[in-house]
Amino acid sequence: MSNVVLKKKLDEINQMKVYYNAYLLEKNPPGSIFAAKTPNCSITAYQSGKVLFQGGGCQTEAGKWGSSEPTSTSKTQKNTGASHLPENIGSLSVIGSDEVGTGDYFGPITVVAAYVKKEQIPLLKELGVRDSKDLNDEKIIQIAKQIKDIVPYSLLTLHNEKYNTLQQSGMSQGKMKALLHNKAIGHLLKKISPDQPEAILIDEFAKEDIYFRHLSKEPVIHRKNVYFSTKAEGIHLAVAAASILARYAFVQHFEKLSKAAGFHLTKGAGAKVDEAAARLISEKGKEALPAFVKLHFANTQKAIKLFEKKYK
Numbered sequence: 001m002s003n004v005v006l007k008k009k010l011d012e013i014n015q016m017k018v019y020y021n022a023y024l025l026e027k028n029p030p031g032s033i034f035a036a037k038t039p040n041c042s043i044t045a046y047q048s049g050k051v052l053f054q055g056g057g058c059q060t061e062a063g064k065w066g067s068s069e070p071t072s073t074s075k076t077q078k079n080t081g082a083s084h085l086p087e088n089i090g091s092l093s094v095i096g097s098d099e100v101g102t103g104d105y106f107g108p109i110t111v112v113a114a115y116v117k118k119e120q121i122p123l124l125k126e127l128g129v130r131d132s133k134d135l136n137d138e139k140i141i142q143i144a145k146q147i148k149d150i151v152p153y154s155l156l157t158l159h160n161e162k163y164n165t166l167q168q169s170g171m172s173q174g175k176m177k178a179l180l181h182n183k184a185i186g187h188l189l190k191k192i193s194p195d196q197p198e199a200i201l202i203d204e205f206a207k208e209d210i211y212f213r214h215l216s217k218e219p220v221i222h223r224k225n226v227y228f229s230t231k232a233e234g235i236h237l238a239v240a241a242a243s244i245l246a247r248y249a250f251v252q253h254f255e256k257l258s259k260a261a262g263f264h265l266t267k268g269a270g271a272k273v274d275e276a277a278a279r280l281i282s283e284k285g286k287e288a289l290p291a292f293v294k295l296h297f298a299n300t301q302k303a304i305k306l307f308e309k310k311y312k
């Protein structure tokens, strides 16, 4: 049996965990963060940062996350995503694009493309726009309300019903995201025309070639001056603004869903989420789930089990 070992940082391992959500195993081996088994590959991520891919499909699977270079080169590897960015990109007029909700069991995926002109950068800084991971929802809502009228943006929301239909038809989350980003960028380019951004920066969720492969059947593909980088929120405030606006939209939809459920739903995909979903099943029936959740997440089976144990 072949295997590949990658060395990854914790936030990347968390991204992987979300990606393999539908394949997570219930039991984690000692010292591991998660273990998952796809039809072709077993994946085990350890607290040390080592991620082990085993089985026939391990090369392909590991390939999605980078090459297995020795850990000593991981510093240079970390920057490869940003290596071809224009050097002064942080001070250009840029469309930034980011998404929210991909790892949340309850709620939609929201994608926002936002246009920040270079002369707006100081004002946005003043208003507190920065990496949304450093901000709580309360602060995000406050900033979003202030910037939504000064930053042109386009928001797309992929609701749960539609998400589940697409997912069940075989579409990957990566492809959904690519389609949404491309569309949001298109809408925004129209909105700001005849003005044109000097660069378009997408917070990287897939390698460039995979992103464009996902778009191959789209009637319009925006490629001009499109750049990808991980942690793009820190590279240009347009991505940070997009992320804040996407989070704001997500939170608003989440509140609507909570209202429809009749109780407070839980964000993320952890054990509390399983409990909320079990309660939802008990109150609205299993058939209500598709309007609230991303059905293919492992949470669905866990919630059904919990429901049977607790409410039947």
Ligand code: MN
Binding pocket: 098, 099, 203, 204
């Ligand atoms: Mn992102």
